[in-house]
Amino acid sequence: MPAIESRKQAVFLRGGEAILGSELVVTGAEALIRCLEAEGVEVVFGYPGGAVLSIYDELYKSNLRHVLVRHEQGAAHAADAYARATGKPGVCIATSGPGATNLVTGIATAYMDSVPLIAITGQVATFLIGKDAFQEADITGITMPITKHNYLVKEASDLPRVIKEAFHIATTGRPGPVLIDVPRDVTTTSFPFEYPDVVDLRSYRPTYIGHIKQITSAVNAIQKAKRPLLYVGGGVVAAGAQTELLLLAEKMNIPVTMTLMGLGAFPGEHPLSLGMLGMHGTAYANFAASHCDLLIAIGARFDDRVTGAISRFAPSAQVIHIDIDPAEISKNVRVDIPIVGDARNVLAELLPRVSAKHHKDWIEQIDAWKKAYPLEYQEGSQPQTIPSAEGVDDGPVHPQAIIRTLYELTQGEAIVTTDVGQHQMWTAQYFRFDRTRQLITSGGLGTMGFGLPAAMGAQIGCPQDLVICIAGDGSIQMNIQELATIAQEDLPVKVFILNNQFLGMVRQWQELFYEKRYSYTALKHSPDFVKVAEAYGITGMRIKHAGEMLSTLEAALAHQGPVVVDCWVCMEENVYPMVPAGKGLDEMLGLGGQ
Amino acid sequence: MQHILSVLVENRSGVLSRVAGLFSRRGYSIDSIAVGPTEDAAVSRMVIVVEADEEGLEQITKQLHKLIDVIKIHDITKEARVERELALIKVQADAQNRGDILQIVDIFRAKIVDVAEKSLVIEITGDTEKVDALIQLLRSFGIKELVRTGRIAMVRGMRS
Numbered sequence: 246m247p248a249i250e251s252r253k254q255a256v257f258l259r260g261g262e263a264i265l266g267s268e269l270v271v272t273g274a275e276a277l278i279r280c281l282e283a284e285g286v287e288v289v290f291g292y293p294g295g296a297v298l299s300i301y302d303e304l305y306k307s308n309l310r311h312v313l314v315r316h317e318q319g320a321a322h323a324a325d326a327y328a329r330a331t332g333k334p335g336v337c338i339a340t341s342g343p344g345a346t347n348l349v350t351g352i353a354t355a356y357m358d359s360v361p362l363i364a365i366t367g368q369v370a371t372f373l374i375g376k377d378a379f380q381e382a383d384i385t386g387i388t389m390p391i392t393k394h395n396y397l398v399k400e401a402s403d404l405p406r407v408i409k410e411a412f413h414i415a416t417t418g419r420p421g422p423v424l425i426d427v428p429r430d431v432t433t434t435s436f437p438f439e440y441p442d443v444v445d446l447r448s449y450r451p452t453y454i455g456h457i458k459q460i461t462s463a464v465n466a467i468q469k470a471k472r473p474l475l476y477v478g479g480g481v482v483a484a485g486a487q488t489e490l491l492l493l494a495e496k497m498n499i500p501v502t503m504t505l506m507g508l509g510a511f512p513g514e515h516p517l518s519l520g521m522l523g524m525h526g527t528a529y530a531n532f533a534a535s536h537c538d539l540l541i542a543i544g545a546r547f548d549d550r551v552t553g554a555i556s557r558f559a560p561s562a563q564v565i566h567i568d569i570d571p572a573e574i575s576k577n578v579r580v581d582i583p584i585v586g587d588a589r590n591v592l593a594e595l596l597p598r599v600s601a602k603h604h605k606d607w608i609e610q611i612d613a614w615k616k617a618y619p620l621e622y623q624e625g626s627q628p629q630t631i632p633s634a635e636g637v638d639d640g641p642v643h644p645q646a647i648i649r650t651l652y653e654l655t656q657g658e659a660i661v662t663t664d665v666g667q668h669q670m671w672t673a674q675y676f677r678f679d680r681t682r683q684l685i686t687s688g689g690l691g692t693m694g695f696g697l698p699a700a701m702g703a704q705i706g707c708p709q710d711l712v713i714c715i716a717g718d719g720s721i722q723m724n725i726q727e728l729a730t731i732a733q734e735d736l737p738v739k740v741f742i743l744n745n746q747f748l749g750m751v752r753q754w755q756e757l758f759y760e761k762r763y764s765y766t767a768l769k770h771s772p773d774f775v776k777v778a779e780a781y782g783i784t785g786m787r788i789k790h791a792g793e794m795l796s797t798l799e800a801a802l803a804h805q806g807p808v809v810v811d812c813w814v815c816m817e818e819n820v821y822p823m824v825p826a827g828k829g830l831d832e833m834l835g836l837g838g839q
Numbered sequence: 840m841q842h843i844l845s846v847l848v849e850n851r852s853g854v855l856s857r858v859a860g861l862f863s864r865r866g867y868s869i870d871s872i873a874v875g876p877t878e879d880a881a882v883s884r885m886v887i888v889v890e891a892d893e894e895g896l897e898q899i900t901k902q903l904h905k906l907i908d909v910i911k912i913h914d915i916t917k918e919a920r921v922e923r924e925l926a927l928i929k930v931q932a933d934a935q936n937r938g939d940i941l942q943i944v945d946i947f948r949a950k951i952v953d954v955a956e957k958s959l960v961i962e963i964t965g966d967t968e969k970v971d972a973l974i975q976l977l978r979s980f981g982i983k984e985l986v987r988t989g990r991i992a993m994v995r996g997m998r999s
């Protein structure tokens with residue numbers, strides 16, 4: 246390869262980079278870093294190893310910020326959350342074999358929630374591929390079903406095009422993760438570098454503009470509807486369509502319910518907001534879905550956790566479905582008026598074509614549901630709490646009260662990440678999200694252990710914001726090693742562990758559907774989380790009983806650096822309302838009020 | 840119902856497993872798949888025969904379209920088309936029944952492509968029904984080995 250020779254010559258001349266004629270000759274590793282810089286990447290989350298040594302050597306020389314995590318899963322989640330918080334693609338990097346496979350859960354998490362994530366993995370040298378070489382794993386094969394696309398780069402000179410395409414694919418259309426597998430010899434091969442300006446992919450042309458005929462049909466349906474409901478998901482967030490959504494809802498007086506991924510797309514405190522719908526949705530959202538005559542789904546995918554028994558979902562409604570992914574249309578429910586396009590474009594087209602309306606009876610009906618079945622928990626309904634050492638007990642702390650109080654103390658301003666379980670659902674219910682990209686949670690895959698590394702990524706992406714992580718005592722232990730990263734980067738995240746000494750969500754199902762046979766859901770031997778935090782050099786605090794809650798939460802929020810608060814909460818509190826599996830949304834258990 | 844999809848894909852490594860993987864993970868079964876180069880070296884054509892109802896087919900088509908390497912999908916089930924499959928059939932044959940086999944082969948305009956002491960290899964090209972029929976008739980002699988290519992198909996005439 247002549248490129249290698251010219252590189253050698255040039256190193257004599259310039260030390261760093263080689264100019265040959267007008268051409269810049271660099272190694273694959275150097276090219277990779279240059280491409281990331283060209284894409285405007287500010288930070289990569291990663292973990293080194295043999296196959297990526299050359300890439301790490303270039304990172305050492307470059308100004309690109311690299312955050313050393315303590316487990317590759319943490320890198321993937323952090324990059325994912327960085328993307329969710331900022332709207333910019335997140336980048337993570339791992340070595341071949343175990344490094345790459347450790348990313349898998351994180352990539353799948355991003356895939357299920359349509360997050361633009363770029364995962365770069367090292368691979369064994371091209372001549373060793375297929376030979377079961379040391380630390381070889383077929384990561385493109387493994388991640389085929391959980392990436393929007395992936396690449397195995399066999400020629401160094403392909404790197405610029407591949408990286409350009411990867412960023413393009415990850416961030417356009419329906420966003421999603423793209424993995425780039427780079428064999429070791431590719432990182433050391435030199436070639437004349439040029440970063441392409443444009444992507445040329447004849448087979449990938451997402452549709453952004455909605456079909457005008459369909460939009461007109463939608464306008465007519467909206468104009469005619471007596472009981473319309475907006476059902477919005479993460480697609481509204483991805484498209485940045487929140488303003489258009491607000492305008493449409495207000496102009497037409499249409500109540501809005503959101504999926505877990507859609508929370509924040511419509512202001513939670515707005516009178517037209519019904520909060521979340523679905524398995525743990527509000528009663529009024531679920532009733533509205535069950536009784537509406539027009540369902541306007543935007544960037545939502547009729548997930549089974551949202552619809553309950555599909556045959557009973559919005560049974561009397563005509564359905565409009567606006568989505569950028571044509572494959573989502575009529576995947577789970579029959580759609581009457583499909584509109585493929587970018588939510589923001591489509592709503593902007595719709596808006597001037599509808600004339601203002603007030604659905605008095607419908608709004609009154611919804612207000613009546615809101616009054617009859619408010620979202621609430623019963624104080625004192627759960628006497629059990631973890632026995633406090635001092636024997637002080639002025640009542641148990643309700644996990645919901647912690648979320649509610651955090652909401653009030655932060656005036657709803659924080660970015661909140663969660664793990665998965667009851668605490669996640671309580672966060673969705675009791676923290677009213679007012680803006681997009683404020684709640685960062687694993688919806689589609691439901692990945693325990695997401696919250697802590699996600700808080701890291703969000704804090705790095707939004708250094709000015711207050712970042713809170715609501716964790717479970719089960720989930721936190723799945724990526725607790727990232728406390729070291731948080732200490733190392735001095736990220737002032739506030740971690741609240743709702744410690745119920747149970748895998749609470751699973752316990753709840755066992756209580757309700759398996760006659761309280763708590764099969765392996767008690768977590769008896771958790772470490773002292775305060776001491777764990779302190780061992781990592783992070784401030785630890787504890788709430789043992791109700792009297793300590795407010796002052797401790799205030800102290801934690803006021804603390805300058807990172808803090809972990811071990812919150813001892815009622816052990817057997819349940820998340821309500823709840824639509825049991827296989828039931829319709831109007832068949833909820835545990836309705837408040839009445 | 841059986842559908843025949845003619846799919847143009849980028850001729851890149853891994854494209855077959857992307858397509859095959861999509862079918863299996865979305866729960867659709869492929870009856871047959873035939874892949875080969877086209878007149879354009881950068882592009883391959885897959886002819887996929889799949890069992891699905893209308894809704895299923897719509898989902899398959901949309902999901903296939905989402906694969907970055909898939910360029911074009913054409914459902915040719917309802918189109919006038921030429922359809923062919925090739926099979927190689929090794930049958931047990933001895934001096935006594937060889938004549939009978941040859942007769943059948945003749946009727947089907949198949950070919951004997953290998954003769955051994957105790958077996959014959961027969962090559963047949965045709966639509967699926969014809970290949971099925973020949974195999975059915977040869978069963979009684981004892982089929983020792985069977986290879987089929989899967990269907991390939993082409994729409995008749997010129998498309999505007």
Ligand SMILES: Cc1ncc(C[n+]2csc(CCOP(=O)(O)OP(=O)(O)O)c2C)c(N)n1
Pocket residue numbers: 664665666667668669691692693694716717718719720721743745747748749750751
């Ligand atoms: C990685 C992973 N493993 C298992 C599960 C199944 N699961 C869902 S919720 C849950 C319990 C979570 O317990 P905890 O983190 O303590 O939260 P809690 O429900 O008590 O609030 C489990 C085990 C999961 N979602 N993710």
